[in-house]
Amino acid sequence: MTQQTLEQLETPALLLDEAQMQRNIERMRSRLRRLGVGFRPHVKTNKSIEVSRRLMESPEGPITASTLLEADYFAQHGVRDILYAVCIAPNKLQHVMKLQDQGVRMSLILDNMETARILADGARGSGRSFEVLIEIDSDGHRSGVRPEAPELLEIARFLHGNGVTLKGVMTHAGASYDCKAPAEITAMAEQERAGAVRAAERLRAAGLPCPVVSVGSTPTALFAEQLAGVTEVRAGVFVFFDLVMAGLDVCRTDEIALSVLATVIGHQREKGWTLLDAGWMAMSRDRGTAGQRVDQGYGLVCDLDGRPLEDFILVGANQEHGIMARRSGAAGPLPAVGTQVRILPNHACSTAAQFRQYEVLGPEHSVTATWPRFSGW
Amino acid sequence: MTQQTLEQLETPALLLDEAQMQRNIERMRSRLRRLGVGFRPHVKTNKSIEVSRRLMESPEGPITASTLLEADYFAQHGVRDILYAVCIAPNKLQHVMKLQDQGVRMSLILDNMETARILADGARGSGRSFEVLIEIDSDGHRSGVRPEAPELLEIARFLHGNGVTLKGVMTHAGASYDCKAPAEITAMAEQERAGAVRAAERLRAAGLPCPVVSVGSTPTALFAEQLAGVTEVRAGVFVFFDLVMAGLDVCRTDEIALSVLATVIGHQREKGWTLLDAGWMAMSRDRGTAGQRVDQGYGLVCDLDGRPLEDFILVGANQEHGIMARRSGAAGPLPAVGTQVRILPNHACSTAAQFRQYEVLGPEHSVTATWPRFSGW
Known part of the structure; x- marks a missing residue:
């Protein structure tokens, strides 16, 4: 391919500064190494195998996806460990099964008994298993069950007793985007960690399995002081950063x-x-x-x-x-x-x-x- | 293809009610017939040959496009008369020439002497002609030269004397989206018409050609009382309508x-x-x-x-x-x-x-x- 220059591009065009992206990736990697946790990068920001290849720990993943189209695309590119991080809807179960049939280890999330029943019915009806994380609401900004809620154990017991593989808990402190300063982000990271770990402790105390404790957002991942009890971090926007992140002093x-x-x-x-x-x-x-x-x-x-x-x-x-x-x-x-x-x-x-x-x-x-x-x- | 029902779709999905779309198209068509003007539908809203086929007066067009990718796509589907309705940038001229080479009659717009000079240079350098409409600012909301501005004649004379085909004038009363009631839209439609027609009269009085007087927005097209002096109307969003249009009482x-x-x-x-x-x-x-x-x-x-x-x-x-x-x-x-x-x-x-x-x-x-x-x- 003939190399072009910026001046030769038709506009508008989306530019990606590769060297800067690589520095952003290195920053996140070294941060997570220091915190001693695994990395499950979120691909929703980049939706590109070229970008995600540079993020993933191996060609097979793991990754976090926000749509099943992302799961399809990355499965076609060899990724085999995908967390679909939006509460599963009944009309997506067939699609999940197709991905399983391609050899993809799909993890699903849910935060309520209605969905748990639908999933258990789906597992029974299709004779297969689903791996599930229960979504925890650590900051009140969106979905999830509160770490102390009675429903947490109710959902977990039901799943565990009905042919669904209980993989653990996950949370996303989206409220970190509304913090005013890094000190607030650090506090939010601790709140996110503590909520997820508390939920995991409750499950384990009840004799239920909870191997995975998954947390993350770009701000909390970069400003957490410690992540004791967390097994993996999810983050996506850090690969590019943006003005919202700069406004939070997460980047320049x-x-x-x-x-x-x-x-x-x-x-x-x-x-x-x-x-x-x-x-x-x-x-x-x-x-x-x-x-x-x-x-x-x-x-x-x-x-x-x-x-x-x-x-x-x-x-x-x-x-x-x-x-x-x-x-x-x-x-x-x-x-x-x-x-x-x-x-x-x-x-x-x-x-x-x-x-x-x-x-x-x-x-x-x-x-x-x-x-x-x-x-x- | 097996026919599906709504209940079987994976979500989110974009639904298009075909019968309602057809009624919206008929409403615009009958309106423009009564006003006695031609129709150059804007394809930027739908970006689909299936939808645009139902809008166009013939399989060859005419249409209005907002990007050269739209021009490429519709050219591949047989459209031969395309107005690219964003002031032409120098880095898009090569692309326009490719479209011309495919047999597409491309019309371009501009509103300033700098662009006029670039276009004249491009015409001279490539030994070809460009068809141009001068954009008129009828409402102060965006681009265009004011109908009474001295630059209007300066630009037109320069183009006409430098190998560019002066096709006419065009305007878009985007301010119609900020009207509070239909009576205001009707007044805005008259302002849009009067601005374009006044500009055309000035060109003709100066002995310059101005066969085309092109106006339009969905609100003004549907609420204009008369379009004397206008040759064609452009509109696009009417095919679907939306809540902004409903909030203006342009539709229910x-x-x-x-x-x-x-x-x-x-x-x-x-x-x-x-x-x-x-x-x-x-x-x-x-x-x-x-x-x-x-x-x-x-x-x-x-x-x-x-x-x-x-x-x-x-x-x-x-x-x-x-x-x-x-x-x-x-x-x-x-x-x-x-x-x-x-x-x-x-x-x-x-x-x-x-x-x-x-x-x-x-x-x-x-x-x-x-x-x-x-x-x-």
Whole structure:
């Protein structure tokens, strides 16, 4: 393949700085080594075998997936240990069985007796076993049973007595995204750990198996002081990072490996506007920094070397148009038509999902490869 | 293909009610017939040949596209008259030429002298001609030159004298999405028409060609009282409609042809939450109704027959989880695990973009076909 440069790409395009990604991966790896826990990377952010290959401990996994399409895709690429980390719905059981038939060790999660009964019926009806983790609610932000809830033992006993393999407990402290400072994240990491470990202790005290204690989010994984009792960590967004993570001081903006390449296509000079060919279809509608100390609009605009144009902000976005203005309202020259910029995303998962491929950035504006990715279910 | 029913689909899935879509198309067609103008449907909402085939006046078009990937795809399906309705960027000219080489009549737009010079250079350098419409800013919401601006004639004269075919003017009153009532939309439609026609008159008075006067948005197309001087209308979202359009009284909620099928996967009963397997990855992060009279959260939840569960609202969304609660805060039974619901989207363009295919709904919960769609650039 002829090597391209940034300047030759059609815009918008999704850029991935490979060297920076590798540093982000190393940071997570060394952190988890120090904490003495296993790693089950979440592939929902990258949805690419090229990226995930660099994350996984072996070509067979393990990984965490957010959709069964991810499970299908990674199974086709040889992954054999997949946790589907959304409470299993009845209409997905057939699909899970197909993955099992391909030799994939699928782990499922659930947090309620209704689903436990459906799964037990499915196991009985199909004559097969399912491996299940019970989801624990360690922070009140979404799903899961509370670590002290009576239902925890009720669900576990029912599963264990009805042909379902009780693999353990898992939790995700999504509330860590709303922390205001690293000290709060460290406290949230301890809350996440303690909740999962407490649930595991209750199961074991009741004579039930609980080999796996799985926790994780990018912030808590990077700021946990200790993970005693935890067997594995899940995290995904760290591979790219994004402005929400930077707003939490989980990373610096110059550690964000993902950006959208866009081109200036016009101006409304009396308003101080510069129009770009990247709108919300490219950036996504995610405005995750809106509630943070610094609202980054639809993304932080940088030059081609990734240096922020500090005074500019993407104040608006139509489907294929981005509207860039000055934060300060100051006058001054605007970038000429044809100028390319790189825009750091609020949320790597949602921006990456808008694109079909990564353009892999090497040294000096070189584009060294194109890595496909997918979306959907 | 075996015919499926809604109940057999894996969720989340994107449902398209074909009969309702057909009624929406008929409404637009009869409206434009009465107004006596041509139709150049915008394919950016549907990105599907199956849907667009039902919109187009002939298998060869014309259509309006928002990306060159749309142009490629529809060209492969036989469309031969494509307006690329985003100001052309220098790095897209080679791609446009490839489309021309395939026999596609490509129309481009621009709104500034810098782009005009780039295009003239491109025409000269490649020995070919480009057809161009000048974009007019009729409402101050985005790009375009004002109808009375001196630059309008400057750009037109330059193009006409430098080997570029001046095809006319175009405008899009995107501000119609912010109107509060149909009377305001009617006024906006007249402003859009008057702006484009005034620009065309100025060109003609200067002895310049202006055969095409192109306007449009779904609200203004449906509420214009007259379109004297306009030759063609562009609109796209009307084919599906959405909650933003319903909030503007452009349609009723029962005219929305697009919905996301989701399944109840759990509850947090003490909070009154029902958890669904459709989060922002399925619905998109678009919160277009947040500023309207009724904030619909991440979407209006309906039963399988499309009847709204009026008291429920999707108050939150994680990547693959939707959190449904009662607007009133009232107590009462929550739908059981496994229950399917249909969620009407805030914005059809952004929700549809999250999916790879439409599940086509026929009578009595039947799924009569699967129509692929695409995203990206």
